[in-house]
Amino acid sequence: MQRVTVTVPAPVPAPVPVPRAPAAGPARTAPLTAVLSVAAAAVLVLATVLGASGGAPWRTSAFALLLAAVVVAAEHRPAGVRPGARGDLLPVAWGFLVALTALGPLSLALLVRAVPSLVRDVRRGAPVPALLARTATAVTGVLVCRLVLDAVLGTPLSAAPALDAPQQWPAVLLAGAAGLLAETLARSAARRVVGQGPHRRRLRAGTASGPLLTLAVVASAPVVAVSAEGGASLLLLVCVPLGVLVVNGALARHHERRALVDELTGLPNREALLRATARALRPTGRPGAGPGLLVVDLDHFKDVNDTLGHPVGDALLREVAERLLARAPRDAVVARLGGDEFALLVADGTSAEALAGAVVNEMSRPLRVGELQVLLPASVGVALAPEHGSTASALLQSADVALYQAKEVRGRACTYAGRREVHSVERLRLLGDLGRAVDRGELFVxxxxxxxxxxxxxxxxxxxxxxxxxxxxxxxxxxxxxxxxxxxxxxxxxxxxxxxxxxxxxxxxxxxxxxxxxxxxxxxxxxxxxxxxxxxxxxxxxxxxxxxxxxxxxxxxxxxxxxxxxxxxxxxxxxxxxxxxxxxxxxxxxxxxxxxxxxxxxxxxxxxxxxxxxxxxxxxxxxxxxxxxxxxxxxxxxxxxxxxxxxxxxxxxxxxxxxxxxxxxxxxxxxxxxxxxxxxxxxxxxxxxxxxxxxxxxxx
Known part of the structure; x- marks a missing residue:
């Protein structure tokens, strides 16, 4: 008999457009950047001039420099925050910075707040507009803190207030909280001004220790200020328990965050995805579709991993993570579920199917690791809320079912279809019985x-x-x-x-x-x-x-x-x-x-x-x-x-x-x-x- 052969080329899907968040163009950002730059320069010059003539003699001595050194050292890396995850939103030295703002020269407080932020941005290779905008926002909190403190206590900006009565401590607390809030809002606005849009956070899952650590840092301001008034010995004595409190809170927050992060890729893990999905499913009162969930599985990854080794496989997974982050909308959550499975949560399910097609198309391009080029096509399962699930686990389960359908003919995307439900109670019962049927002789031919x-x-x-x-x-x-x-x-x-x-x-x-x-x-x-x-x-x-x-x-x-x-x-x-x-x-x-x-x-x-x-x-x-x-x-x-x-x-x-x-x-x-x-x-x-x-x- 003559031999006949069949070869099937893998289908390559056509590119699918995906809606992306609009980026602010140069024409829109240039005027605002210029305004911020001039304002930042003016603030620093004014603060230096005014601060040079104010303050008690001891505040320009080694004690003030010691307080500034503590701030700079702590600002070098914010505690409890993974680099690149939340920037410097919560500096552990905020209490010391508020005390320095209240007791020392304002120019010194502005400098120790701005310089660490500027150094970090320069080392990260940030563009000039971003450097100017972020430097301006870094000093905003300090300036607002001092303005609020002076307004409440009735002291002029050129003279440092005297904190010699307990009745003045709430003013310090209020000023510290106002400054921290002002800096947070200014940073959010600056990101939009320099064309970054909303900051993408790889981990969208809060931790219980975050608010407690924020409260501890803000509440430490009056304690540090009063201790500084009492001299260097009392200040150092207060630093020990306060430092232990802040470090413990930061470590707790760090461990909580690590439990929600995939170690290899830095993406949220399955637990973090489920939390984010649960939040997205909460009623908002706004009309329209609910969120959409995509589960992505790499075809033949095991073969590549076994052939080229785990180090190459890990590098490929990191490259896939970067591709998914680049392809997903800015408000999406990109997670790694484990192995070669990833997930994308989009707030608006209407764009989920288009995104799934775009992911399939993106993964049809070879991945490069060193000198190697590896083709790892992906299959994608899509589930839309609320019709495919009203809870996080149900929605993920539906997406898994759709993924199985997609993998029957690899390299494609499938949306969940209710008639293909494989996890109903009846089918789960049959599945359990089927495993026993093989051993009990219930199957026949x-x-x-x-x-x-x-x-x-x-x-x-x-x-x-x-x-x-x-x-x-x-x-x-x-x-x-x-x-x-x-x-x-x-x-x-x-x-x-x-x-x-x-x-x-x-x-x-x-x-x-x-x-x-x-x-x-x-x-x-x-x-x-x-x-x-x-x-x-x-x-x-x-x-x-x-x-x-x-x-x-x-x-x-x-x-x-x-x-x-x-x-x-x-x-x-x-x-x-x-x-x-x-x-x-x-x-x-x-x-x-x-x-x-x-x-x-x-x-x-x-x-x-x-x-x-x-x-x-x-x-x-x-x-x-x-x-x-x-x-x-x-x-x-x-x-x-x-x-x-x-x-x-x-x-x-x-x-x-x-x-x-x-x-x-x-x-x-x-x-x-x-x-x-x-x-x-x-x-x-x-x-x-x-x-x-x-x-x-x-x-x-």
Whole structure:
């Protein structure tokens, strides 16, 4: 028989536009940046002039410098904040800075607040407009703090107030809180002015210790100020317990945040994503759709990781994280769920499907790690609230279900469809029972006859698994076979069917009957490199020639991973088994793909065969497929033969094998043996008819 191969190119989706947050252009930012720059310079000059003439003698001494040194040292890196996560929103030295603002020269307080921020931005390579804007915002809090303090106490800006009465302490507390709030608001405005838009935070999950640490820092201002009035010894004495309090709070916050962050990529982890999703699902009172959730899985990442090593795999995952961050809208949450799975939460679900297409397209481009270029296409599952889930866990579950559908044909995006729900209570019960059914012997095999349509003689059988549930009775295959595929039980079930069916085939052959045996292979099994070895062991155990076995694969299984499927199919054929493409015409294999993958048989799907004698379009499809198969040297099997007229037309067309309820319903092994014995003579001694290349009657 001539070999024919099928190769399936992976589809590359077209780019999908995704709405992005508009960036402020240079024309809009230039005037505001200039204003901020002039204002910052004026503030620093004015503060220096005014501060030089004010303040008690001790405030310009080593004590003031000591206080300033504490501020600068603490400002070098804000405690409790991951670099790049929240900037310097909460400096631990704010209490010391407020005390310095109240007691020392204002210019000194402005400088120690501005310089650390400026140094950090320069080291990070920030552009000049950003440097100017951030420097201005850094001193805003100090200036507001001093203005509020002077307004409450009634002292001029040029003179430092004297804090010698407990009644003045609330004024310090109020000034510190006002300054911190002013700096926070100014920083948010500055980000928009320099064209950054809202600051993207990789972790959108608050921690309980954050507000407590903020309160402790602000409340420390009066204590530090009063201690500074009492001299250096008292100030140093107060620094110890206050430092312990702040550090402990910062460490607690740091640990809480680490529990919500993926160590490898710095993205939020699964728990952080669930918290963010729960917040996004809270009623807002605004009309419109709820949030959308995307789950992204990298196809073949395990193969790359095993081949190139974990360091390269980790680098690839970090690169994927950066790509997803760049592709996602600024208000989206990008998380890593674990392994090679990521998730994106978008506030407006209407853009989720467009974003999913864009992610698939983005991941169709090779990833670069050093000198290597690696192609890791992605499959994406999409779930939209509230129709696909009203809780965070339900929405994530729906997205996982949609992802499974997408991975059936890899490198695409699928939106959750309720009719495909695989996690209902009933299905979960069946899933649990199915695992036990394999061990309890509740599964059994029936055999559907395959006949020569011209003679009606039985030339083969297809093994079909059935389930007799102890409580539910007969469970339809279309209910439990998908569960087996989704749960990973399909491998055990296929091994069971192979062993039982090949054992029955050995008994039939011992009596002189030689029908072929067809067994279905799940798409998942085509990626199992050990499958050919297991098939060979079963054949050897029962003493059956490999030529008697036909293994049926679906078009979906071929398309999902053509390279690996091709390798498994070639090894199966090397054993001597035949390989059939099942349900031909319903999947994604086109006629142009019949070039590389070695197959022996085409099974025309029942949707075309049933009604072919009354529906002209179906008739044309069947006639064309039969002729194509014969010309290519393939055996052609027609499923769904429900009446005598269909069998007659198939015989006239030259179809090799017919299968359906008209030629025989699925029966037990004993009933099938009776049918074989009833044929005259031992017809089973005739194998399947060889494919022919004779001209076909196109009408009939």
């Amino acid at each position: 029936q055999y559907q006859p395959q006949v020569d349509p011209a003679t009606g003689r039985l030339v083969g059988v297809e093994a079909l698994v059935r389930w007799n549930h102890p409580d539910l009775g007969a469970v339809a295959p279309d209910r439990f076979i998908p569960l087996a595929e989704q749960s990973g039980l399909v491998g055990r079930i296929t091994s069971l069917v192979l062993d039982v069916a090949v054992g029955e085939l050995a008994l039939w052959r011992a009596e002189g009957f030689r029908p072929t045996l067809s067994v279905n292979l799940s798409a998942r099994l085509l990626g199992d490199a050990d499958l050919p070895s297991r098939v060979e062991q079963v054949l050897q155990r029962h003493g059956v020639e490999a030529s008697a076995l036909v293994l049926e694969v679906t078009e979906t299984g071929i398309v999902s991973d053509p390279e690996r499927a091709g390798a498994v199919v070639r090894r199966l054929r090397a054993l001597g088994c035949s390989v059939a493409v099942d349900d031909f015409g319903t999947g994604q294999c086109s006629l142009t793909y019949l070039t590389d993958l070695e197959v022996d048989e085409l099974k025309i799907d029942r949707s075309f065969v049933t009604g072919m004698t009354t529906d002209r379009a179906r008739g044309v499809i069947v006639r064309s497929t039969v002729q194509m198969g014969r010309d290519l040297g393939l055996r052609v099997v027609a499923e769904g033969v429900e009446d005598a007229r269909t069998q007659q037309v198939l015989a006239a067309l030259g179809c090799h094998v017919a299968q359906g309820t008209h030629v025989g319903a699925p029966v037990s092994a004993r009933r099938l043996l009776e049918r074989l014995r009833a044929q005259e003579p031992a017809v089973g001694a005739a194998a399947l008819p060889p494919p022919a290349r004779a001209p076909l009657p196109l009408e009939g």
